[in-house]
């Protein structure tokens with residue numbers, strides 16, 4: 001679904017990405033983790049072919065139209081510039097699908113609107129929504145694309161707790177249905193609970209990759225995030241609680 005080989009990106013004398021090898025398959029909800037500035041957005045944009053980098057991305061190698069049918073992208077920037085109704089903006093997710101293919105655009109748009117509970121907002125101008133409502137609209141636009149792979153950059157940032165849980169459940173549901181999801185996340189608790197796999201970035205490389213309980217170890221949390229935390233199995237899955245920072249020298 002996505003294969004990256006030896007992906008490297010240098011900026012300002014620093015290797016932001018330093019030889020990233022990665023495969024993401026159907027049925028995976030992969031949380032991409034790491035401190036601010038570690039290169040998560042750069043990795044997602046490189047995978048999509050939005051920035052020129054060294055190495056190979058199976059997605060970036062596709063012609064643009066095929067790429068838009070292979071992967072949907074929700075960028076980190078949330079500012080909506082067009083004063084169009086929410087449902088029209090969600091419908092933009094269908095642009096890459098040719099009518100001749102017989103795809104049911106309307107049904108895909110309605111599924112996306114329902115999944116993000118945007119029904120009451122569908123006729124509102126997208127520019128007049130709150131930040132969290134705009135985020136849900138942009139997730140719905142990506143969802144309406146109905147691509148095998150969904151790439152989302154901090155999709156739950158700025159959402160209220162219920163909306164965060166619902167979006168994480170929705171992404172897990174997409175994975176359980178056989179799609180692939182790659183999302184950068186800062187909420188380690190929600191990532192631990194809902195992702196099938198976590199990738200921890202540190203200093204341009206993959207520092208850890210695997211099921212949440214093998215990635216969110218005391219050693220990795222101290223080394224990469226400089227925190228202590230408590231990870232345990234609770235009702236309904238893993239429970240992750242950040243506890244304290246570790247003084248850095």
Ligand SMILES: Nc1ncnc2c1ncn2[C@@H]1O[C@H](COP(=O)(O)OP(=O)(O)OP(=O)(O)O)[C@@H](O)[C@H]1O
Nearest residue numbers: 011012016034035036037038039040041042043076
């Ligand atoms: N075009 C560029 N020019 C200079 N530096 C860049 C460029 N693009 C990215 N960087 C640098 O690369 C690093 C990684 O940025 P990136 O946005 O990928 O981090 P991130 O992990 O997504 O961070 P955050 O969690 O804060 O969103 C940063 O130090 C950033 O300043």
